[in-house]
Amino acid sequence: MIYSLDKVNEMAEGDEDFIVSVVSVFLEEVPEDLHALETAINERNFEQVYKLAHKIKPNVDLLGMEQTRATALEIETLGKNDANLAQIENKFPLLKKDIEQVVSELKRDFDL
Numbered sequence: 001m002i003y004s005l006d007k008v009n010e011m012a013e014g015d016e017d018f019i020v021s022v023v024s025v026f027l028e029e030v031p032e033d034l035h036a037l038e039t040a041i042n043e044r045n046f047e048q049v050y051k052l053a054h055k056i057k058p059n060v061d062l063l064g065m066e067q068t069r070a071t072a073l074e075i076e077t078l079g080k081n082d083a084n085l086a087q088i089e090n091k092f093p094l095l096k097k098d099i100e101q102v103v104s105e106l107k108r109d110f111d112l
Contacts, residue, residue, distance in 0.1 A: 002065060002067075002068070002098060002101060002102055002105075003063040003064055003065055003102045003105065003106070004063065004064030004065075005019065005063070005064070006064055007061075007062055007063070007064060008022050008023075008062060008063070020110060020112075022062065023106050023110050023112070024112065026059055026062075026063065026103075026106065027103060027106055027107065027112060029059065030056060030059050030060070030099060030103070031099070031100075031103055033052050033055055033056050033059075034056065034095070034096060034099050034100075036048070036052050037049065037052040037053060037056065037075075037092070037095075038092065038096070040052055041085075041088055041089060041092055044082075044085060046079050046080070046081075046082050047079075049075065049076075049078075049079035049088060050076055050079030050080055051079075053072045053073075053075040053076035053079055054072075054076045056072045056095075056099075057069055057072040057073055057076060060072060060098075060099070060102075063102065065098065065102060067098065068095060068098040068099065068102075071091055071094050071095045071098070072095060074087075074091050075088055075091050075092065075095060078091070
């Protein structure tokens with residue numbers, strides 16, 4: 001398991017519906033953002049790369065995915081400079097793999 005619900009549990013204060021809601025929003029939004037990020041990378045749209053990586057970052061942080069957050073931050077930072085496409089393309093598969101794994105785990109763990 002590469003995610004942790006510690007931050008979500010702290011915010012939820014025992015509210016199971018809140019936890020399921022946070023997980024559901026993650027499952028709905030993050031895969032879409034990840035796909036859009038991949039498209040932006042392929043289209044060399046650095047502004048979108050920056051924006052999408054920035055949007056993904058707090059979502060993975062909320063689930064305690066520190067390594068994934070760090071990768072999203074690196075892509076976000078690299079997206080500010082058009083010269084970094086090769087580095088972005090190198091980092092993206094790590095981000096994609098981690099997010100896809102967590103999506104799969106969350107669906108299984110929450111029966112969604």
